[in-house]
Amino acid sequence: MTPIARRALLVGLLAAAACGHRDPPWRLTSAQPGDVAIVGATVIPMDRDGVLRDHAVLVRGDRIVAVVATRALDARAATVIDGRGRWVTPGLADMHVHFWDRHDLDLFLLNGVTTVRNLFGSPTHLRWRAAVARGELAGPTIVTAGPIIDGDPPTWPGSAVVTTAAEATAAVQAQHAAGYDWIKVYGGLSVEAYRAALAEAARLHLPVAGHVPHAVGVAAAIASGQRSIEHLDGYVPFLGDAPRGDLVTPTVAAGVWNCPTLVVTDRFGRLDDPAQLADTRGLALVAPAVRAAWDPQRDFRLRTFTPAKFATVRAKNLQRQALVRALADAGAPLVLGTDTGNPYVVPGFAVVDELRLLVAAGLTPRQALRMATVAAGELLGTPGEVGVIAPGARADLLVLDADPLADVANVADPAIVVARGVAHPRAALLAAAALPAADADPFAAQPALPTEGAPIAAARYQVAMLDQVIGHERIAVRELGGQRIVHGQAVYGAPQALVMRYRATADQLDLTCDCVAPPHLAVTRTPTGVAATPDGRPAVALAAAADAVLAPQAVAEFVWYAAALADLPVGAARTLTAAEVMTDGEVALHPGRFQFTRGADVDGRRSYAIVGQHGELALTGHLRVAPDGLPHEVSVTVSFGTFTTRRLE
Ligand SMILES: [Zn+2]
Numbered sequence: 001m002t003p004i005a006r007r008a009l010l011v012g013l014l015a016a017a018a019c020g021h022r023d024p025p026w027r028l029t030s031a032q033p034g035d036v037a038i039v040g041a042t043v044i045p046m047d048r049d050g051v052l053r054d055h056a057v058l059v060r061g062d063r064i065v066a067v068v069a070t071r072a073l074d075a076r077a078a079t080v081i082d083g084r085g086r087w088v089t090p091g092l093a094d095m096h097v098h099f100w101d102r103h104d105l106d107l108f109l110l111n112g113v114t115t116v117r118n119l120f121g122s123p124t125h126l127r128w129r130a131a132v133a134r135g136e137l138a139g140p141t142i143v144t145a146g147p148i149i150d151g152d153p154p155t156w157p158g159s160a161v162v163t164t165a166a167e168a169t170a171a172v173q174a175q176h177a178a179g180y181d182w183i184k185v186y187g188g189l190s191v192e193a194y195r196a197a198l199a200e201a202a203r204l205h206l207p208v209a210g211h212v213p214h215a216v217g218v219a220a221a222i223a224s225g226q227r228s229i230e231h232l233d234g235y236v237p238f239l240g241d242a243p244r245g246d247l248v249t250p251t252v253a254a255g256v257w258n259c260p261t262l263v264v265t266d267r268f269g270r271l272d273d274p275a276q277l278a279d280t281r282g283l284a285l286v287a288p289a290v291r292a293a294w295d296p297q298r299d300f301r302l303r304t305f306t307p308a309k310f311a312t313v314r315a316k317n318l319q320r321q322a323l324v325r326a327l328a329d330a331g332a333p334l335v336l337g338t339d340t341g342n343p344y345v346v347p348g349f350a351v352v353d354e355l356r357l358l359v360a361a362g363l364t365p366r367q368a369l370r371m372a373t374v375a376a377g378e379l380l381g382t383p384g385e386v387g388v389i390a391p392g393a394r395a396d397l398l399v400l401d402a403d404p405l406a407d408v409a410n411v412a413d414p415a416i417v418v419a420r421g422v423a424h425p426r427a428a429l430l431a432a433a434a435l436p437a438a439d440a441d442p443f444a445a446q447p448a449l450p451t452e453g454a455p456i457a458a459a460r461y462q463v464a465m466l467d468q469v470i471g472h473e474r475i476a477v478r479e480l481g482g483q484r485i486v487h488g489q490a491v492y493g494a495p496q497a498l499v500m501r502y503r504a505t506a507d508q509l510d511l512t513c514d515c516v517a518p519p520h521l522a523v524t525r526t527p528t529g530v531a532a533t534p535d536g537r538p539a540v541a542l543a544a545a546a547d548a549v550l551a552p553q554a555v556a557e558f559v560w561y562a563a564a565l566a567d568l569p570v571g572a573a574r575t576l577t578a579a580e581v582m583t584d585g586e587v588a589l590h591p592g593r594f595q596f597t598r599g600a601d602v603d604g605r606r607s608y609a610i611v612g613q614h615g616e617l618a619l620t621g622h623l624r625v626a627p628d629g630l631p632h633e634v635s636v637t638v639s640f641g642t643f644t645t646r647r648l649e
Contacts, residue, residue, distance in 0.1 A: 029068050030074040031077045031078035032060065032077055032078075033622060035388045036059040036078055037057070037080050038088055038418075039081070039084075040054055040083045040084035041054075041084070041088045042054075042087045042387070044087060044088065044090075045390060046090050046370065046373045046387060046389065047388035049366075050495070051087075052069075056073040056083075057389060058069055059421050062394055062395055062420040063395055064391055064394075065391055067390060071570070072243055081423065083399060086526055087399075088390055088397055088398065088399055089373065089404060090386075090389055090396060091113070091114025091387075092113045092114065092411065093115040093117075093372055093377075094113050094140075095113070095336060095379060097116045097117065097337070099340065099347060101287070102137075102495045103433075103494060104340075105138065105139030105140065108139060108348045109138060110285075110348055111282075111349055111414075112417050113348045116141075118142060118143070119210070120158075123178075123586075124515050125142060129142040132420075133420075135422070141396070141420065144181055145175075145184035146157055146175030146625060147175070148184045149184065149186065149193075150162075150187070151187075153188070154188060155187065156186075158584065159186065164193060164453070166196070167196070168189070168193040168196040168200070169197070172200040172201050172204065173200060173207075178205055181207075182207050182209050183207070183208045183209070183212035183416065184208075185209075186209055186210055186211050188213065189216070190215055191215050191216055193215070198225050198621060205252070205476065208225070208227055208228075209226070209230060210229075211229075211230060211233040212233045216617045217234065218233070218603055221256075222247065222254050226256060226259065228259050229257070230259050230261060232324075235247055235323055236320050237316075237554075248327055248331070252327075256332075257333040257335055258327060258334055259335050259336070259340055260334070260337075262320055262324065262354060263338050263350050263357055264342045265313060266353075267343055267345055268310075269314040269317050270310075270344075271305075271310070271343060272307060274294075274295070274344075282347075282384075285433050285434070286346055286494075287468075287495070288469075289470045290495045292467065293465075295429060297387075321357070322361070325363065333372050335376055336351065336354055336355070351411075352411060355411065357582060359408050365405050365518075368408050369405070369408060369411070372387075373388065374387040374388050395418065396443060398411065398416070399418075401415055421579065428540045442493075449487045450487050451478070452478060452485065453478040456477040457477045458580075459555075459647050459649060460474045461474070461555050462645070463492070464646070465643050465644075466641055466642075472492075473555050475555055475556060476488075478630075483505055484502070484506065485504070485505050486505075486556045487503055488554055489501050496584075498513050498583075499513075500515070500554060501513075502552050502554045502556065504550065507525050508524055508525075509523035510522055510523075511552050511583070515583050516534070517534075518534050518535040518537065521535065521587055523550050526541065528541075529542050529579070530544045530548060530550060530579035542591070544577065544579045549579070550578075551578040551580045552581050553580060555645050558623060558634050559630060559631065565608060570599065570601075571597075572597070572598055573597040575595045575596075578591070578595075580614055591613075593613050594612030594614075595612070596608040602624055606625040607624050607625075610623060618638070619636050620637050621635045621642075622634075622635050630647070633646050
C-alpha cells in the first residue's frame with residue numbers, strides 16, 4: 001500500500017468514527033441540506049409484499065431518493081421526521097372525484113389523498129393542476145378528464161354533447177388540445193359516437209374512463225379499449241337487471257380497469273333516511289351550501305325514488321360487493337375511487353370509507369390499500385412514480401400512528417402528509433381544512449376596487465342558493481367624462497369556487513375570471529351585435545340589439561336594467577335583452593330576454609317581476625331597486641333552484 005493510499009484509508013476510517021456509525025462509510029446514504037428524512041419507521045412500500053422495518057425514506061425536492069435501513073442513512077443535513085413506532089405508506093389516490101371548490105383540495109390532503117383523477121373537468125381544473133404542480137397551491141396532484149362526453153340529451157349540464165362519429169372525434173380533439181389528461185364517456189352515447197371517441201382518443205394517446213353507454217353494453221365496452229369502467233356500470237346497473245353470463249373472465253382478459261366506487265352507492269342506498277348519514281365522517285368540514293344541496297328532495301336522481309327503489313339500490317350494493325371480490329380473486333385490475341361530489345361522499349374522508357367497504361367486500365387490507373396506491377400508478381400509466389415508496393417515485397407519503405395492514409381504517413387521520421415532497425403536519429392540515437368563519441371578509445384577498453372618475457354609489461351583496469350563502473359581490477359605480485363605469489368583484493365559494501373582477505360601461509366589458517381560460521376577455525359591441533374576445537383567442541360573437549346589456553353574470557347587469565327601467569310606470573311592462581357572458585368552461589355568449597313588469601314599490605324601492613329566458617334556461621324572479629339606483633335584491637328561479645342576490649350595505 002502506498003503512503004497516499006494508506007492516508008486515504010485512515011481518513012476514511014476517522015470519518016466513519018466521527019459519524020458514530022458502525023457501517024462502513026461507503027455504504028452510507030447521506031442527506032443533503034433541504035432534504036426531508038423519515039427515520040425509524042415501518043415502511044409499507046406497496047411495490048412489493050411485506051414491510052421494511054426500521055427504515056428511512058429520504059425525500060429531495062418532490063422525489064423519494066432513497067429507501068434504506070435507518071442505520072444506513074446519515075440524516076444530519078435533513079429535516080428529520082421521527083418515524084419510530086409509526087408506519088409510512090404511499091399517499092392515497094382517489095381515482096374518481098368531482099370537485100369545484102378549492103376547499104376540497106384541503107380536505108383531500110387532510111385525509112392523505114395526494115393524487116386525484118377528476119372525471120368532469122373544466123379550465124379551472126387545468127389551472128389548479130398547474131398550480132399544484134408548480135407548488136403554488138397545496139393539494140393533491142390532479143389528473144383531469146375534460147367535460148363529460150355524452151349523447152343528446154346529456155345527463156349533466158355542461159357535458160360535451162355529441163351524436164355523430166364526427167362530433168365525437170372533434171370533441172376528443174378539442175379536449176386534447178385544451179390539455180386534458182383523460183376522456184370521460186357517458187351513458188347516452190350512440191355506438192358510432194362511442195367508437196369514434198375511443199378511436200380518436202387512442203390515436204391521441206388519451207386514456208378513456210367512464211360509464212358504459214346503454215347502446216353499447218358492458219360486454220362490448222370491456223372489449224373496446226376503454227381503460228376504466230366506473231361504478232361497475234353495466235356489470236351491475238344502478239337500476240334494471242344485470243347482464244347474464246360471466247363478465248369476470250373477459251374483464252381479466254381485456255385488462256380493463258374497474259373503479260367500483262362502492263361508497264357512493266352505499267350513500268344512495270341510505271338517502272331514503274338522511275338522518276342515518278348524520279354521523280358521516282368529515283361532515284362538519286363540508287360547507288353548508290353543499291350540505292343543503294345533498295338533500296335528496298333536491299337531487300333530480302332521487303326526487304322520484306320510492307322506498308322500493310332504495311331497497312333495490314341496497315340489494316345491488318351487495319351484488320357489487322360480491323363482484324368486487326370475484327374480480328379481485330381473478331386478478332382483474334381494480335382501483336379505488338369514491339365519486340366524491342355526490343351526497344355524503346366527503347372529499348378525502350370517503351377514501352377511508354371506500355377502503356372499509358372494500359375490506360367488508362372480502363378484500364384483505366393490503367388488497368384494498370393496493371387499490372388506493374400502487375394500482376393508481378398503474379392505471380395512470382405512471383407505475384413507479386405514483387403509489388409506491390421507492391427511489392424515483394413522487395414524494396407522496398403518509399406517516400401513520402397505527403398499522404393499516406392490521407386494520408385499513410388506520411389510514412385515517414394521518415399524523416403527517418407529505419405531498420410532492422412538502423411535509424404537512426396534521427395540525428396545519430386541520431387549520432387549512434376549517435371552514436371560513438361566517439364573519440370572515442370574503443374580499444380579503446382582493447385588491448381594492450379602482451377609483452377612476454367620481455363616485456356615484458357603492459354596494460356589497462350576498463348571493464344565496466337554496467337559502468345558503470354561496471358568494472359575495474361588491475360594486476362601485478363611478479362617473480368619468482359623462483360615462484358610467486361599474487367596477488365589480490364576485491367571490492364565490494362552495495359549491496363552485498370562482499373569483500371574477502370586471503370593469504363595465506354600457507358599451508364595453510372587461511372581465512377577468514379564474515373560471516375560464518384564458519382568464520381575461522374583452523366584450524364589445526359590433527355592428528351586428530356583441531363580441532367577446534378572450535386574450536389570444538378568436539372572438540365569440542352573438543347577434544344582438546344595439547342596446548342589449550353586456551351581462552357579466554353578476555349584479556352589474558342589473559345596474560343597467562335598473563337604469564333602463566327607471567321611467568317605467570307601475571303596471572307597465574318592458575322587455576330588455578342582453579348578451580350573457582358565459583364563463584363556466586369555454587367562453588360563450590348566450591342571448592338573454594327578460595320582461596320586467598313594474599309592481600307597487602316595496603319598502604320605498606322600485607319593484608319589478610321578471611319573466612325571461614337566459615340561453616336555454618327559462619326563469620322567473622324579481623328585481624328591487626334602491627333609491628340610489630343600485631339593485632337592492634335580485635331573485636331568479638330556474639329549474640334547479642332559486643338564486644338571490646341581496647344588498648348588505
Ligand atoms: Zn362520477
